Amino acid sequence: MTSQAPTRAYRRLSVEERRSQLLDAALSLFAVRAPEEVSLDDVAETAGVSRPLVYRYFPGGKQQLYEAALRSAADELEHCFAEPPEGPLTLRLSNALDRYLAFVDQHDAGFSALLQGGSVIETSRTTAIVDGVRRAAAEHILTHLEVAEPGPRLRMTVRMWITAVEAASLIWLDEEKEPPLDELRDWLVEQFVACLVATAGRDAQSASVVTAALAMESADGPMGALARRVLPVVSGAAHLL
Amino acid sequence: MTSQAPTRAYRRLSVEERRSQLLDAALSLFAVRAPEEVSLDDVAETAGVSRPLVYRYFPGGKQQLYEAALRSAADELEHCFAEPPEGPLTLRLSNALDRYLAFVDQHDAGFSALLQGGSVIETSRTTAIVDGVRRAAAEHILTHLEVAEPGPRLRMTVRMWITAVEAASLIWLDEEKEPPLDELRDWLVEQFVACLVATAGRDAQSASVVTAALAMESADGPMGALARRVLPVVSGAAHLL
Numbered sequence: 001m002t003s004q005a006p007t008r009a010y011r012r013l014s015v016e017e018r019r020s021q022l023l024d025a026a027l028s029l030f031a032v033r034a035p036e037e038v039s040l041d042d043v044a045e046t047a048g049v050s051r052p053l054v055y056r057y058f059p060g061g062k063q064q065l066y067e068a069a070l071r072s073a074a075d076e077l078e079h080c081f082a083e084p085p086e087g088p089l090t091l092r093l094s095n096a097l098d099r100y101l102a103f104v105d106q107h108d109a110g111f112s113a114l115l116q117g118g119s120v121i122e123t124s125r126t127t128a129i130v131d132g133v134r135r136a137a138a139e140h141i142l143t144h145l146e147v148a149e150p151g152p153r154l155r156m157t158v159r160m161w162i163t164a165v166e167a168a169s170l171i172w173l174d175e176e177k178e179p180p181l182d183e184l185r186d187w188l189v190e191q192f193v194a195c196l197v198a199t200a201g202r203d204a205q206s207a208s209v210v211t212a213a214l215a216m217e218s219a220d221g222p223m224g225a226l227a228r229r230v231l232p233v234v235s236g237a238a239h240l241l
Numbered sequence: 242m243t244s245q246a247p248t249r250a251y252r253r254l255s256v257e258e259r260r261s262q263l264l265d266a267a268l269s270l271f272a273v274r275a276p277e278e279v280s281l282d283d284v285a286e287t288a289g290v291s292r293p294l295v296y297r298y299f300p301g302g303k304q305q306l307y308e309a310a311l312r313s314a315a316d317e318l319e320h321c322f323a324e325p326p327e328g329p330l331t332l333r334l335s336n337a338l339d340r341y342l343a344f345v346d347q348h349d350a351g352f353s354a355l356l357q358g359g360s361v362i363e364t365s366r367t368t369a370i371v372d373g374v375r376r377a378a379a380e381h382i383l384t385h386l387e388v389a390e391p392g393p394r395l396r397m398t399v400r401m402w403i404t405a406v407e408a409a410s411l412i413w414l415d416e417e418k419e420p421p422l423d424e425l426r427d428w429l430v431e432q433f434v435a436c437l438v439a440t441a442g443r444d445a446q447s448a449s450v451v452t453a454a455l456a457m458e459s460a461d462g463p464m465g466a467l468a469r470r471v472l473p474v475v476s477g478a479a480h481l482l
Contacts, residue, residue, distance in 0.1 A: 191439055229442035230438055
């Protein structure tokens with residue numbers, strides 16, 4: 001008896017489908033290896049295509065492929081932030097974080113490799129792509145805060161929190177994905193509110209934002225829970241007043 | 242009348258002095274240009290020495306010089322964090338931040354170039370140096386919090402704040418060094434306390450840390466001021482309780 005080797009199901013892909021197939025293959029490799037350890041041969045093998053075909057789509061070689069993969073990941077990330085301007089702010093932030101953290105969870109080490117840099121392939125162009133994602137996230141948040149002209153303190157607070165979320169994501173991947181995603185998400189929302197409240201102590205614009213935001217929250221929502229959990233912790237500090 | 246060209250004051254430097262002179266020259270160049278735009282010729286010219294001499298000290302060329310400059314900056318940064326374990330925590334944090342922010346102020350664009358990466362010279366080794374600084378900062382803070390075995394939430398909170406401080410420093414450099422340094426420092430301290438208090442709502446260890454820390458603070462100190470400024474902002478949120 002002769003056993004037949006399985007033949008690859010073959011179908012003609014459009015240019016866009018082929019490009020997207022190659023980017024998926026590249027992203028899956030970047031997810032488990034540092035970019036400098038991924039060759040075009042590897043991408044060709046993973047995608048089940050010839051090396052010349054990879055070069056036809058990415059004539060600039062690895063650098064071009066890496067940038068295209070990063071651009072594709074950045075687009076996907078920016079989609080995470082889109083959220084309708086309805087309901088309590090903490091709910092909107094939760095929804096956006098859910099999508100963002102799902103992306104982190106799915107891309108795993110590739111998220112670190114792509115967004116953290118630390119690669120010989122990194123250039124000012126790739127840095128600009130990553131910074132673009134951060135800026136887009138900040139713009140989305142500021143839009144939800146309904147501030148026409150956000151001042152420097154409010155902007156800095158938002159941007160600091162975004163960096164902190166990135167750091168938390170990398171630590172979370174590093175620490176075997178603990179705590180569970182929904183707990184991490186709720187905690188990140190609480191951190192945002194805490195940072196904003198502290199800034200509100202120094203900045204009238206942030207104070208208005210906090211006042212308006214808290215008015216939309218309810219006792220049985222996340223802010224009610226936070227308030228009830230935090231009050232006992234600070235109740236012993238009456239000597240500060 | 243003939244005017245004499247000024248002659249370079251010449252003195253024999255020890256190996257250590259020469260090395261340090263070359264690193265200073267490199268750092269001053271990295272402060273105004275991206276690392277990939279700094280050549281060994283530039284370093285030789287800035288230091289007023291011959292190119293072969295630069296190569297004698299850094300036979301590995303630009304990569305070695307860059308790593309040595311980064312290592313030297315990292316050592317200097319780590320020195321900023323050393324603070325005796327005395328007095329209120331906010332005062333200790335203020336003192337460490339004063340030194341750190343003075344470093345940022347002094348090295349300016351070089352701080353971004355060296356610590357932010359985004360350079361073709363960046364490798365896993367330089368990333369490790371920068372991560373080492375972040376880890377050292379976290380260790381210092383955890384020591385001051387007097388926690389023998391910090392749990393994941395407390396560690397994550399501290400590391401998130403350190404990343405946020407880094408982000409704030411880069412934004413501060415970007416925004417023409419506004420607000421003034423002492424205001425930025427006080428605000429960063431307040432952000433730390435706010436993050437820690439929010440975490441304390443979910444984590445018993447962090448709650449003990451907050452309780453112990455607040456007990457050391459006084460009404461006329463920064464925490465008293467923060468409490469009095471924040472209370473009016475949240476006083477309208479009684480519906481959450």
